[in-house]
Amino acid sequence: xxxxxxxxxxxxxxxxxxxxxxxxxxxxxxxxxxxxxxxxxxxxxxxxxxxxxxxxxxxxxxxxxxxxxxxxxxxxxxxxxxxxxxxxxxxxxxxxxxxxxxxxxxxxxxxxxxxxxxxxxxxxxxxxxxxxxxxxxxxxxxxxxxxxxxxxxxxxxxxxxxxxxxxxxxxxxxxxxxxxxxxxxxxxxxxxxxxxxxxxxxxxxxxxxxxxxxxxxxxxxxxxxxxxxxxxxxxxxxxxxxxxxxxxxxxxxxxxxxxxxxxxxxxxxxxxxxxxxxxxxxxxxxxxxxxxxxxxxxxxxxxxxxxxxxxxxxxxxxxxxxxxxxxxxxxxxxxxxxxxxxxxx
Amino acid sequence: xxxxxxxxxxxxxxxxxxxxxxxxxxxxxxxxxxxxxxxxxxxxxxxxxxxxxxxxxxxxxxxxxxxxxxxxxxxxxxxxxxxxxxxxxxxxxxxxxxxxxxx
Numbered sequence: 001x002x003x004x005x006x007x008x009x010x011x012x013x014x015x016x017x018x019x020x021x022x023x024x025x026x027x028x029x030x031x032x033x034x035x036x037x038x039x040x041x042x043x044x045x046x047x048x049x050x051x052x053x054x055x056x057x058x059x060x061x062x063x064x065x066x067x068x069x070x071x072x073x074x075x076x077x078x079x080x081x082x083x084x085x086x087x088x089x090x091x092x093x094x095x096x097x098x099x100x101x102x103x104x105x106x107x108x109x110x111x112x113x114x115x116x117x118x119x120x121x122x123x124x125x126x127x128x129x130x131x132x133x134x135x136x137x138x139x140x141x142x143x144x145x146x147x148x149x150x151x152x153x154x155x156x157x158x159x160x161x162x163x164x165x166x167x168x169x170x171x172x173x174x175x176x177x178x179x180x181x182x183x184x185x186x187x188x189x190x191x192x193x194x195x196x197x198x199x200x201x202x203x204x205x206x207x208x209x210x211x212x213x214x215x216x217x218x219x220x221x222x223x224x225x226x227x228x229x230x231x232x233x234x235x236x237x238x239x240x241x242x243x244x245x246x247x248x249x250x251x252x253x254x255x256x257x258x259x260x261x262x263x264x265x266x267x268x269x270x271x272x273x274x275x276x277x278x279x280x281x282x283x284x285x286x287x288x289x290x291x292x293x294x295x296x297x298x299x300x301x302x303x304x305x306x307x308x309x310x311x312x313x314x315x316x317x318x319x320x321x322x323x324x325x326x327x328x329x330x331x332x333x334x335x336x337x338x339x340x341x342x343x344x345x
Numbered sequence: 346x347x348x349x350x351x352x353x354x355x356x357x358x359x360x361x362x363x364x365x366x367x368x369x370x371x372x373x374x375x376x377x378x379x380x381x382x383x384x385x386x387x388x389x390x391x392x393x394x395x396x397x398x399x400x401x402x403x404x405x406x407x408x409x410x411x412x413x414x415x416x417x418x419x420x421x422x423x424x425x426x427x428x429x430x431x432x433x434x435x436x437x438x439x440x441x442x443x444x445x446x447x448x
Contacts, residue, residue, distance in 0.1 A: 025390070028392070029377060029378075029392045029393060030378070030390055030391070030392045031378065031390050032375045032376055032378045032380075032390070034376075035375060036375060036376070037373075037375075039380065039388065085373050086371070086373070088371055088373070088380070088382050088388060089388075114371070115370050115371035115382070116371070117370075117382065117386055139370070139386065141386060
């Protein structure tokens with residue numbers, strides 16, 4: 001059994017264990033069988049982006065469709081959510097969410113007053129002291145800065161803009177220094193495979209609490225850059241290297257390795273808790289890794305959209321999508337996420 | 346058994362005269378379940394009994410008053426109810442979402 005097979009077996013066992021635990025709690029009356037309203041959501045605030053990363057899963061910055069959700073629409077949407085009980089966790093992403101300017105903070109203020117805790121994903125390019133001062137008051141699980149190499153030259157080439165590594169490193173360091181939990185996210189490409197330990201050391205130096213190392217998601221712009229996907233042999237090396245790094249650095253940094261896309265989808269399809277991604281055009285997707293749209297917040301009531309959420313994961317089309325996901329590469333023979341048309345359920 | 350001991354009787358007496366304070370950051374009812382995020386940001390789920398108890402913890406009522414109110418809702422012997430609530434309180438304190446204060 002190679003590292004990939006071991007890994008998949010471990011992931012499968014982990015999903016079964018989580019699902020069984022949850023079913024037991026539901027039977028004991030200690031966990032809801034169904035959620036009337038989401039616990040958590042992801043807001044993709046804008047499709048605009050100041051970088052052009054080779055692996056971008058949703059093709060940000062290509063102006064394929066202008067943002068239909070204005071800053072005021074996001075604020076109004078947040079107010080609606082709060083009026084209905086609010087969310088415990090909101091992940092803010094994009095595109096680059098800092099491009100929203102003052103409206104980002106207006107949106108976060110609405111949720112913050114309702115005691116929502118945030119995750120924020122940024123490339124760090126626009127970060128400065130003024131922004132940091134405004135961010136300090138919010139509760140964060142983590143603030144994620146994406147850094148795809150310990151080499152500024154390789155990072156800048158991957159992200160398409162010279163100087164982006166230096167700005168990301170500066171943002172990361174200042175975030176950690178302020179006490180906000182810093183998460184560095186890095187993408188394992190063939191070129192970085194022999195440099196993963198340097199990335200771990202860089203994350204420690206920058207004061208990160210977490211480092212998440214993920215394979216390239218087979219989605220969007222990544223398909224324009226086939227050379228960034230790991231081969232089977234490289235994937236074996238990736239799993240053995242990351243297992244070793246997790247052990248070696250366990251006292252200094254929490255290193256997380258993303259699950260395979262199929263495992264993630266299998267897990268989400270059983271989950272009744274995390275909810276949906278709201279896109280810059282208002283569409284609500286089941287998840288950022290699959291092309292299914294279940295409503296639009298500019299048109300539909302969020303409670304009506306949510307009522308469909310759990311059932312949609314069990315729809316034949318979604319099941320077919322999950323079954324068509326290659327367990328190793330994650331590539332999907334049924335539909336290509338963010339390249340083909342969205343599928344409306 | 347500890348619960349038959351003198352020390353448990355004293356602890357029980359002290360607790361019944363204390364006021365429970367909820368330290369949650371955010372709560373939401375989901376049917377019979379109460380969803381809570383505490384100061385450590387962990388998401389916790391509590392069953393109907395713990396939910397009813399937590400919703401009565403307003404920072405004013407003593408535990409004895411809460412026991413009396415719950416005694417009217419649940420068909421359970423009073424001493425059993427107190428023992429169950431003391432277990433629940435310990436669990437909630439361990440999860441850092443409840444603080445007991447002297448009245």
